[in-house]
Amino acid sequence: MKMKGAQAFVKCLEEQGVEVIFGFPGGAVIDLYDELMRTKTIKHVLVRHEQAAIHAADAYGRVKGDVGVALVTSGPGATNTVTGIASAYCDSIPMVVFTGQVPTMLIGNDAFQEVDIVGITRPVTKHNYLVKNAEDLVPTIREAFHLARTGRPGPVLVDLPKDVVNAMVKFEEAEPIRMRTYRPTYEPHPGQIEKACQAILKAARPVLYAGGGVIHSNANEELTELAKKLDIPVTMTLMGLGGFPGTDPLSMGMLGMHGTYFANMAVANCDVLIAVGARFDDRVTGRIDAFAPHAKIIHIDIDPSSISKNVKVDIPIVADCKHALTAMNAWFDRAKEFDKKQAKEQHKAWHKQIAEWRKKHPLGYVEEKNVIKPQFVVQKLHELTKGEAIISTEVGQNQMWAAQFYHFNKPRAFLTSGGLGVMGYGFPAAIGAQMAAPDRIVIDVAGDGSIQMNIQELATARQYGCPVKIAILNNNYLGMVRQWQELFYDKRYSHTTLDVAPDFVALAKAYGAVGLRATKPSEVEPVIKEALKTKNTVIMDFVISREEGVYPMVPAGKATTEMLLV
Amino acid sequence: MRHTISVLLQNKPGVLSRVTGLFSGRGFNIDSLSVGETLDKETSCLTLETHGDDSIIEQITKQLHKLIDVIKVTDMSEHDHVEREMVLIRVKAEAHTRAEVLRIVDIFRGKVVDVGPKSYVVELTGDKNKIQAVIDILRPIGIQEIVRTGTIAITRAKKS
Numbered sequence: 110m111k112m113k114g115a116q117a118f119v120k121c122l123e124e125q126g127v128e129v130i131f132g133f134p135g136g137a138v139i140d141l142y143d144e145l146m147r148t149k150t151i152k153h154v155l156v157r158h159e160q161a162a163i164h165a166a167d168a169y170g171r172v173k174g175d176v177g178v179a180l181v182t183s184g185p186g187a188t189n190t191v192t193g194i195a196s197a198y199c200d201s202i203p204m205v206v207f208t209g210q211v212p213t214m215l216i217g218n219d220a221f222q223e224v225d226i227v228g229i230t231r232p233v234t235k236h237n238y239l240v241k242n243a244e245d246l247v248p249t250i251r252e253a254f255h256l257a258r259t260g261r262p263g264p265v266l267v268d269l270p271k272d273v274v275n276a277m278v279k280f281e282e283a284e285p286i287r288m289r290t291y292r293p294t295y296e297p298h299p300g301q302i303e304k305a306c307q308a309i310l311k312a313a314r315p316v317l318y319a320g321g322g323v324i325h326s327n328a329n330e331e332l333t334e335l336a337k338k339l340d341i342p343v344t345m346t347l348m349g350l351g352g353f354p355g356t357d358p359l360s361m362g363m364l365g366m367h368g369t370y371f372a373n374m375a376v377a378n379c380d381v382l383i384a385v386g387a388r389f390d391d392r393v394t395g396r397i398d399a400f401a402p403h404a405k406i407i408h409i410d411i412d413p414s415s416i417s418k419n420v421k422v423d424i425p426i427v428a429d430c431k432h433a434l435t436a437m438n439a440w441f442d443r444a445k446e447f448d449k450k451q452a453k454e455q456h457k458a459w460h461k462q463i464a465e466w467r468k469k470h471p472l473g474y475v476e477e478k479n480v481i482k483p484q485f486v487v488q489k490l491h492e493l494t495k496g497e498a499i500i501s502t503e504v505g506q507n508q509m510w511a512a513q514f515y516h517f518n519k520p521r522a523f524l525t526s527g528g529l530g531v532m533g534y535g536f537p538a539a540i541g542a543q544m545a546a547p548d549r550i551v552i553d554v555a556g557d558g559s560i561q562m563n564i565q566e567l568a569t570a571r572q573y574g575c576p577v578k579i580a581i582l583n584n585n586y587l588g589m590v591r592q593w594q595e596l597f598y599d600k601r602y603s604h605t606t607l608d609v610a611p612d613f614v615a616l617a618k619a620y621g622a623v624g625l626r627a628t629k630p631s632e633v634e635p636v637i638k639e640a641l642k643t644k645n646t647v648i649m650d651f652v653i654s655r656e657e658g659v660y661p662m663v664p665a666g667k668a669t670t671e672m673l674l675v
Numbered sequence: 676m677r678h679t680i681s682v683l684l685q686n687k688p689g690v691l692s693r694v695t696g697l698f699s700g701r702g703f704n705i706d707s708l709s710v711g712e713t714l715d716k717e718t719s720c721l722t723l724e725t726h727g728d729d730s731i732i733e734q735i736t737k738q739l740h741k742l743i744d745v746i747k748v749t750d751m752s753e754h755d756h757v758e759r760e761m762v763l764i765r766v767k768a769e770a771h772t773r774a775e776v777l778r779i780v781d782i783f784r785g786k787v788v789d790v791g792p793k794s795y796v797v798e799l800t801g802d803k804n805k806i807q808a809v810i811d812i813l814r815p816i817g818i819q820e821i822v823r824t825g826t827i828a829i830t831r832a833k834k835s
Contacts, residue, residue, distance in 0.1 A: 231693060232700045236743040239688075256743065290685060290746045414737035417730065 110281070114246050114274035115144040118207075121250040123150050124283060127178050129169060129544050130154070131162035135182020137209025137222060140274050142180075154544060154573060156537065157565040159186050163193025164534050164563070165541030167202045168501060168524045172545035174327065176203045176257045183209040184222030187268075188229065192531055194264045195233040199528025200348060201325060203262035205253045212272040213241055227268050235263030243276035255286045260293030261412040262325055293411055297428035297436050305383070305407045305424045306440045310447060312381035314459045315341045316401075318364065321348030321527065322386015322410060322430045324520045329353065331434035332385060338441055340453045342463055344372040346387050347512055348527040355516030356496070361463065362472060362516075365393040366663045367509045370470035373661070373669040375463050376401050384408045386430040389419040390528070399668030409433045470661070470674055472513055480654040481630050483507070483582040487514035490552060490580060493637050498522070498550040501538040503559030504530045505589035507582050509659040511554040533562025539577040540570050550578070550641065557583040557610055567620035570646040578640045579648045581613055584655045592658045596673070613650040622646040677706070678732050679758060679828045682721040682739055683747040686712065690744045694721060697742065703727065703735050707760070707825030718746060722827045751828045758828045761800045763788070764810070767817030768795040776816060783809050794819060 112120070118141055122130070131154045134142045145153055156162040162179040170177030177197075181190055187208040197204050211220040216239075227239045236256050238249050246269075253265040309315055323332050329352050336343050336359050343353045344364040353360055361372035376382065382404040387393070394400040400420060408415075408422040409430055416425040426433050441447045474484045487510050490498070500515050501524040502508040508525055517523050524542055526534035539553040553560075560581055570577055582588075591605040614624030623645050627636040633651065640647040661672040684690050691710060698705050706724040713720050725735060732750065739748045751758070768776050773795075780787060780797050783805065789796035799809055803826065810818065 227689065228692070231689070231696055241688075288743075291743055412741070414734065414741050418734060421730075 110279070111277050112280055113144075114243055114276050114278050115140045117247050117278050117280045118250065118269070118274060119144045119148050119151070120280055121247060122178065123148065125176070125251075125254045127151055127176075130178040130180055131156055131165040131169070131541065132180035133159050133162060133182065133186060135186050135209060135222070137183035137211060137271050138180060138186075138207075138269070140271065141207070141209070141269070153180075154540070154569065156569050158563065159189035160193050160533065161537035161540075161563050161566045161569065163190045163197065163204070163206065164531070164537035165544070166204055166206075167193065167197045167200075168538035168541035169545045170203050171524055172499060172521050172542045174521060176205055176254055177541065178205050178207070180207045181209070182222065183211055183226075184224045186222075187224055187226035191230060191233065192529075194230055194266065196526045196529040196531045196534060197264040198233045198235065200526065201262050201321060202264065203257040204264040205257050206264060206266045208266060208268050210239065210268045210270040213270045214272070216270065226266065230266050233264075234266050235261075237266040237268070239268040240270065240273050243273050243278045246273055246278050247280055251283055252286060252288070255288075256291065260291070294427045295411070295429040295432050297409070297426050297433040299436070301424060301426045302433065302436045302440055305426060306437055306444070308381055308405050308407060308424060309339065309341075309383065310444070313455060314379045315339070315381040315383065315456070316375050316379040316404075317341050317343040317353075318346070318376065318382055318384045318387055319343060319349040319352045320346040320385065320387025323349055323352035326386065326411070326430040327520070328386070328431035328434050329520045331431055331438060333357075334438050335434055335441075338438065338449065338452075340456050340460070341383070342375060342460070344368070344376065346390070346393055346527070347525060349387060350512060350523045351517035351520040354518040356518055363512055365390075365669065366395070366665075367513065367659050367661065368669070369472050369513075370661050370672060370674065371463055371466040373663070373672060374466045377668070377670045378462075379404045382406045384410075385434065386410060388415045391419070394419060395663045395667055395669040395671075399670065473675060474657070474660075475675065477630075477654065479629065481627060481633060481651055483510050483584075483651070483653045483657055484514050485630060486580060486582060486633055486651050486653070487511055487554065489633050489637055490554070491515045493634070493641060494550050494552070498552050499524065499539075499542045499546060501525065501535040501542060501551070501553045503535040503553070503555045503562075504532045505556050505559060505587070506592065506657075506659050507554050507556040507559065507588075509589075510582065513659075532559035536560060536563050536577075536579060537566050537569075539579070540566060540573075540575050543575040543577050544573070552578045552580055555579055555581045556588055557581050557585060557613075558587045558607060561611070564616070567617070567622055567646065571621050575646060576644050577646055581648060581650050582653050583610075583613070583650055584653050584657065585610060586655060589659070591656070595656065595658070596662075597664065613648050617646070617648040620646075622648060624648045624650065626650040626652070628652045676728070676732075676752075677724060677726045679722065679724050679751040679756075679826055680736065680739070681749040681751055681828055682723070682745060683713070684719050684721055685744040685746065686717050686719045687744055690719075691721070693742050693744060694739065697738055698725075701734070701738060703731065709825035709827050722825060724826050749830075751830070755831045756828050757831060758802050758826050759800050760803065760806055760826045761798070761824045762806050762809070763822045764797045764799070764813060764818055765794050765820040766797055766813050767793065767819060769793055772816050776813070779809070779812055785809065
């Protein structure tokens with residue numbers, strides 16, 4: 110069937126099951142937008158800044174467990190997506206970004222709104238394409254979706270010159286995609302599974318260390334099964350939160366720079382560390398030679414380049430986390446030498462030790478009568494949403510308090526820019542999440558600094574009736590940098606005080622949203638209840654204790670056992 | 676340690692910058708690089724020399740493999756192989772040195788490919804050591820210009 114490129118573009122999206130795309134029109138994509146008016150199955154969400162389109166698509170993809178899609182114009186439209194794409198790349202989020210491009214004959218001429226976006230995004234995409242020939246349009250779009258959602262997921266960018274989408278192209282039924290150079294390994298090597306299971310069987314002090322890969326591969330149940338079967342304590346990375354129930358007795362919460370005391374102590378003293386879909390990031394390991402120094406390390410990852418990148422791994426398993434964990438569970442079910450009771454007995458002393466650490470330094474904060482503590486706000490959010498909300502965060506203290514105190518029991522409920530650390534991620538992400546799950550409560554835990562980086566999206570939220578809630582933990586500071594300055598720079602608060610701040614309540618009203626404020630601890634619960642009752646977009650402005658810090662904290666470059674505590 | 680890595684690539688626009696961008700972005704070194712088409716017009720072979728400890732070389736090969744357009748990565752240093760590079764040298768050749776230059780070129784099985792009133796252009800292929808040896812010997816006579824290719828490499832037939 111022959112049709113216009115723009116029409117084929119829309120047909121491809123429909124064929125891929127795309128229901129929502131986030132975007133912003135412009136000259137180079139005007140033909141695609143014209144065609145979008147004709148589709149009945151795809152909803153387009155008009156954001157107010159292209160960066161927000163990418164974060165929203167990112168969150169949409171995470172919540173749905175599918176590919177997020179964004180469409181922007183050439184030049185500045187394209188360059189505005191770069192931060193969002195880089196964030197999605199760091200967090201391995203499946204996404205396809207379409208950018209408009211000037212007509213092929215003008216490429217390289219410094220035409221109006223021309224930019225080499227394929228060149229610019231090369232290091233921050235899984236792969237990217239400039240479609241120069243109309244006949245490549247359909248196969249390229251199909252390949253882009255295939256790459257984004259398979260293997261280690263990631264963002265893929267497709268640059269579409271204006272003449273290509275205006276040309277007549279062939280549209281034929283999709284065939285299974287076979288790529289000569291791309292065949293991710295899903296199935297684990299049985300020999301490696303055997304080795305890993307033997308090591309786990311002998312372990313006296315094992316720890317499971319779960320990352321975002323567990324969530325990407327939907328392996329949370331398999332992980333939980335393994336942990337329970339062998340009675341192994343579990344710690345999660347920022348990206349892994351929700352991969353194992355946070356309120357389960359086996360959960361030690363997050364590890365690393367702002368991880369719990371007991372999780373970091375457990376990792377430092379374990380004899381077998383089982384890393385599942387995690388990448389030994391510096392915020393997790395601290396000083397690398399002091400990270401799990403006594404442990405035999407097993408590492409499950411679908412990306413071979415993640416293995417032994419930062420930490421030498423003893424037993425590598427290149428596989429999809431779900432497949433590998435399934436194989437391990439099956440191994441233990443089969444193994445004659447494995448006995449559940451014996452495993453419990455074998456780890457008894459280890460659990461006792463962890464319980465002691467937990468008792469010595471539990472996760473906590475100093476409560477105060479007259480000032481709102483940010484941790485208290487997060488705890489209240491957890492309580493009043495019964496732990497069932499989808500939480501997105503900005504970056505900084507707000508992000509860490511949300512990670513520490515909202516104990517996620519389910520996957521795909523915590524949305525954060527983990528690897529790149531993008532301020533301004535949380536609010537557009539909340540909008541994307543709400544689009545994916547209209548019936549869920551979605552809350553952006555924000556700081557007064559970071560919320561202003563994409564505050565314009567209030568208009569988007571209002572336009573589409575997104576009842577997202579923004580909880581601003583307002584301390585009039587760029588709090589995390591201030592905390593570093595307090596601890597390591599003699600309280601020299603260089604440019605971290607936000608002397609002029611908007612009245613967030615009035616700002617919400619200006620957009621037709623609802624603004625609420627709490628200045629005393631007793632006002633926290635009523636404000637949250639009021640917000641949850643409201644069908645509109647709500648900003649909750651919590652005026653918190655100004656110089657509250659995030660603890661525990663491992664100073665950069667120190668061993669994870671050298672924690673600063675409350 | 677020095678490694679010669681051979682990378683079979685899809686012959687598509689921008690592929691070379693994916694490879695070089697990977698090296699600069701991750702702080703790996705490229706000591707030399709050469710690239711050309713293979714028998715199959717849709718693939719090209721890129722040979723690069725790099726150095727680093729075992730863990731760096733492991734990362735280099737894994738990261739190269741991760742590029743979607745990369746078909747195959749071979750660390751030649753793990754195989755019995757032949758390496759060659761080529762050099763063009765413009766060397767001073769005046770009346771009293773012309774014969775001497777020709778003799779040296781001959782010993783190294785090189786060729787004079789351009790003759791000027793006061794200089795020769797010499798073409799030579801060989802492994803790194805041989806090329807360096809020629810340069811060292813010609814230097815006192817007066818080298819005016821040098822252009823070198825990167826190393827290319829091919830595995831030797833298996834001895835059975």
